[in-house]
Amino acid sequence: MRTLKIIKPDKNLKGTINLPASKSETNRLMIIKHLSNEKISVENLSGADDIKILSQALSKINNSKNNDDTICKINVSDSGTAMRFLCALLSVTPGKWLLTGSERMKQRPLKPLVDALKILNADINYTEKTGFPPILIKGKKLKNNKTEILSNVSSQYISALLLIAPALDNGLILKLKGKIISESYISMTLKILDTFGIKTQKTQDEIIIKKQNYKAKTYKIESDWTAASYWFETACLADDVNLFLKGLKKKSFQGDSILVEIYKNFGVKSVFENNGLRLLKTNIKKPDFFNFNFISNPDIAQTIAATCIGMNINAELTGLNNLYIKETNRLLALKNEFDKLKSETEIINNKKFIIKKSENTEIKNIIFDTYNDHRMAMCLAPLAICFNEININNPDVVKKSYPKFWDDLEKIGFKLTIK
Numbered sequence: 001m002r003t004l005k006i007i008k009p010d011k012n013l014k015g016t017i018n019l020p021a022s023k024s025e026t027n028r029l030m031i032i033k034h035l036s037n038e039k040i041s042v043e044n045l046s047g048a049d050d051i052k053i054l055s056q057a058l059s060k061i062n063n064s065k066n067n068d069d070t071i072c073k074i075n076v077s078d079s080g081t082a083m084r085f086l087c088a089l090l091s092v093t094p095g096k097w098l099l100t101g102s103e104r105m106k107q108r109p110l111k112p113l114v115d116a117l118k119i120l121n122a123d124i125n126y127t128e129k130t131g132f133p134p135i136l137i138k139g140k141k142l143k144n145n146k147t148e149i150l151s152n153v154s155s156q157y158i159s160a161l162l163l164i165a166p167a168l169d170n171g172l173i174l175k176l177k178g179k180i181i182s183e184s185y186i187s188m189t190l191k192i193l194d195t196f197g198i199k200t201q202k203t204q205d206e207i208i209i210k211k212q213n214y215k216a217k218t219y220k221i222e223s224d225w226t227a228a229s230y231w232f233e234t235a236c237l238a239d240d241v242n243l244f245l246k247g248l249k250k251k252s253f254q255g256d257s258i259l260v261e262i263y264k265n266f267g268v269k270s271v272f273e274n275n276g277l278r279l280l281k282t283n284i285k286k287p288d289f290f291n292f293n294f295i296s297n298p299d300i301a302q303t304i305a306a307t308c309i310g311m312n313i314n315a316e317l318t319g320l321n322n323l324y325i326k327e328t329n330r331l332l333a334l335k336n337e338f339d340k341l342k343s344e345t346e347i348i349n350n351k352k353f354i355i356k357k358s359e360n361t362e363i364k365n366i367i368f369d370t371y372n373d374h375r376m377a378m379c380l381a382p383l384a385i386c387f388n389e390i391n392i393n394n395p396d397v398v399k400k401s402y403p404k405f406w407d408d409l410e411k412i413g414f415k416l417t418i419k
Helices: 023-035 049-063 080-091 111-119 155-167 183-195 225-237 255-264 298-311 330-339 374-387 395-400 405-411
Strands: 003-007 012-017 040-043 071-075 095-100 123-126 135-139 146-150 172-177 200-202 206-209 217-220 240-246 268-273 276-281 289-293 314-318 344-348 352-356 366-368 389-393 415-418
Touching: 003 374, 012 225, 012 405, 023 040, 023 049, 023 080, 023 155, 023 183, 049 071, 049 080, 049 395, 080 095, 080 111, 080 123, 080 135, 080 155, 111 123, 111 146, 111 155, 146 155, 155 172, 155 183, 155 206, 183 200, 183 255, 225 240, 225 255, 225 268, 225 276, 225 298, 225 374, 255 268, 255 298, 289 298, 298 314, 298 330, 298 352, 298 374, 330 344, 330 352, 330 374, 366 374, 374 389, 374 395, 374 405, 395 405, 405 415
Parallel strands: 012 240, 040 217, 071 095, 146 172, 289 314, 366 389
Antiparallel strands: 003 389, 003 415, 095 135, 123 135, 172 206, 200 206, 240 276, 268 276, 314 352, 344 352
16 A cells, blocks of 8 residues: 655645546546437536546446346446435336446445336346345336435435436426435535526425436536635635635535635635636634534535644534445544544544644654545645644545545645655
C-alpha cells in the first residue's frame, strides 16, 4: 500500500484551482443522453473513475445484441450511483443483464429501488443475498405507472426512477415514503430534467412525470461543489488566503453550494467572479460551537467534521442517516481517524456525530487510513496545515471523484512525498 506524506510549510494559500466537473451532474446527463433520441451534447464531462465506470457500462449496453438467451454481465465496481441508475435503466432495456459490483457494493442495500421497480412490473431477481447486488434483470416495457419508494435511505433510488420516467409508456407517479434525505440531489435531478424540456409535478410526498421526449440541447456541466469543499476547508484552516476556484456558479443546481453560507461562519469569504469563486479570509472570531443538519448534504459532512477538528471547536453534526452505507461506514471511519488526534468524538444512533474540543495539540507521526473512500482522503489532507505533517495511506482512492486532487494540493504550496 502506498503512503503519501503531506507537509504544509506555512499557512498561506494562494493560487487557482481547476476543479473537476460535477460527478453528480455528469452521471445524470449520461443517462439522459442514453435515453434520448435527440442530439444531446454534453460539455465538461467529469474524468472521475465513477464516470468511466458508467461510461463503459453504457457502451457495453449499446453494443449488446439483446439476445434473450445470453446474459450480459455489467460490473460497476465501487460506484454506487452507477449501480442504482443502471438498475432502473436496465429494467426498461431489452435483454438479460447481470448487474454486480465489488465486495463492498454487495453490502450496500438496493432493495428499496428493486421493490419500487417490481411494483412497476420490472423483472429483477437477486442472485446472492436478498436485498443486495448482484441482481439479474430482464429488461422490458413496464406496464404500471404508479409506485412507491422509501425516501430515507438514498436519494439516488429516487433519481434513478425519475431519469427513466419520461421514457415509460405511461409515465410515472412516484409516492415518497418517509423523511426525505439528500433532497438537494432530487432537486438537482428535477432541475436537469426541466432543462431538457421535461415537465414534472412535485408535492411534499409525490412526483408525477408524464411520458415525454428529452429535447436536443448542449449542456455544460458545472464544476463540482463537493470537490470545492476541500478547498473551503483548507482556506478555513489557513491564515492568508486568496484562492480562485474555477467553474462554480452562484445559481447552481448543486445543493453543496451551501458551503458558501456554512464557511462564512468560519471566516471564509466567498466572492463570485467571472467563471468562478474567490475564497478570502476574514477576521471573524471562530465559533466555540458549530451545529448543522446534513440531511440534504451528506457528501460534505466529512469535510465539515474535519474542519471542526482542525479548528479545535465543539460540534454537533446531525442528519447523517445514510453515511454508514456509503463507500465505508463514514461515521466510524471519522471516529477512528480522529481518535489518532486524541479527539473525543461520539456517534449516536448512526445519525449524529459529536466532536469535543481537544486539549492535545502536539501530536506527531500521524498516519491516516482512507477505508477505500475518496472523501476520507480529501477531507483529512488539509489537516497538514494544523499538524505540520500527516501521512495518508492509499492516496489513489481520490481517483473515484477527483483524480487531480494531489496535483492541485501541490500547486498551492503543499509538499507531497510518496513513502
